[in-house]
Amino acid sequence: MADLTLEVAQLKQQGVVPCLAVVIVGDDPASHVYLRSKQRRAKKLGIRVLVKALAETATEAAVLKVLAELNQDPKINAILVEMPLPKQINQQHILEAINPAKDVDGFHPINLGQLFAGTPRNIPNTPYGVMKLLAHYQIPLAGKNAVVIGRSVIVGRPMAALLMNQNATVTVAHSYTTNLSALTKQADVLVVAAGKANFIHGDAIKPGATVIDVGMNRTAAGKLVGDVSYQEASQVASAITPVPGGVGPMTITMLMYQIVKLTKGVA
Numbered sequence: 001m002a003d004l005t006l007e008v009a010q011l012k013q014q015g016v017v018p019c020l021a022v023v024i025v026g027d028d029p030a031s032h033v034y035l036r037s038k039q040r041r042a043k044k045l046g047i048r049v050l051v052k053a054l055a056e057t058a059t060e061a062a063v064l065k066v067l068a069e070l071n072q073d074p075k076i077n078a079i080l081v082e083m084p085l086p087k088q089i090n091q092q093h094i095l096e097a098i099n100p101a102k103d104v105d106g107f108h109p110i111n112l113g114q115l116f117a118g119t120p121r122n123i124p125n126t127p128y129g130v131m132k133l134l135a136h137y138q139i140p141l142a143g144k145n146a147v148v149i150g151r152s153v154i155v156g157r158p159m160a161a162l163l164m165n166q167n168a169t170v171t172v173a174h175s176y177t178t179n180l181s182a183l184t185k186q187a188d189v190l191v192v193a194a195g196k197a198n199f200i201h202g203d204a205i206k207p208g209a210t211v212i213d214v215g216m217n218r219t220a221a222g223k224l225v226g227d228v229s230y231q232e233a234s235q236v237a238s239a240i241t242p243v244p245g246g247v248g249p250m251t252i253t254m255l256m257y258q259i260v261k262l263t264k265g266v267a
């Protein structure tokens with residue numbers, strides 16, 4: 001990947017400072033933690049971050065109004081709305097209101113549609129980061145069995161599309177899936193985005209598989225753990241991502257990369 005620090009410096013010489021707008025609604029503590037880590041990384045690179053913080057009680061109309069302003073503002077190159085949103089706000093209405101050309105999360109239906117058509121533009125950062133990790137470690141995908149656990153718009157669905165675009169045979173498992181371990185034991189690449197600590201144990205993993213843990217769970221003791229029992233799984237798998245220090249930091253890297261890409265106007 002290109003050196004982002006250098007690219008930001010080059011843009012600045014042309015009088016352009018990449019600017020990300022983050023809309024955050026309410027006080028979800030995890031969202032505020034993520035926001036701070038995004039701000040830290042952006043600051044290091046010289047990317048500006050404009051935070052629009054709304055109260056937990058904000059209406060959907062209030063969020064839509066903020067988005068309309070950001071969509072129009074030529075100084076704003078990229079827009080991100082922190083998830084999850086409070087219950088009174090319909091997530092889909094918000095995602096559809098972001099200008100697709102500034103949608104750095106790639107959650108707008110146009111960007112998701114492009115991804116599913118095999119002609120990706122903006123790509124959701126978490127699954128994009130997973131693809132970068134797989135490419136970096138030269139994990140073969142063509143003709144391989146990939147199993148994705150989870151079907152969210154943020155991870156599971158775009159993850160399946162990206163793996164399909166690399167010619168993997170993809171199975172998407174979810175809460176209604178029966179006999180999950182029979183599927184996971186066939187997986188050459190297993191991506192786990194279930195949102196449950198210790199959801200996958202060593203006995204559900206094919207020997208030699210690549211295991212990607214997208215989970216972010218806080219234990220009662222406040223420790224951050226993934227969805228995979230790392231100790232057991234690492235005995236069986238040939239490669240595995242840790243939590244913390246795996247998919248999370250890659251998500252932020254891909255966010256920074258896509259902010260610069262949108263600033264340059266190359267989709």
Ligand SMILES: Nc1nc(=O)c2c([nH]1)NC[C@@H]1CN(c3ccc(C(=O)N[C@@H](CCC(=O)O)C(=O)O)cc3)C=[N+]21
Pocket residue numbers: 031033034037080081082083084105125126216224243244245246247248249250251252
């Ligand atoms: N519109 C939107 N886009 C997102 O991309 C988005 C979001 N909403 N809402 C929340 C989730 C979560 N997320 C993380 C990113 C990085 C880490 C990360 O870097 N984690 C560190 C640990 C951080 C810690 O210790 O708490 C790690 O895994 O090593 C975690 C979580 C992005 N999200």
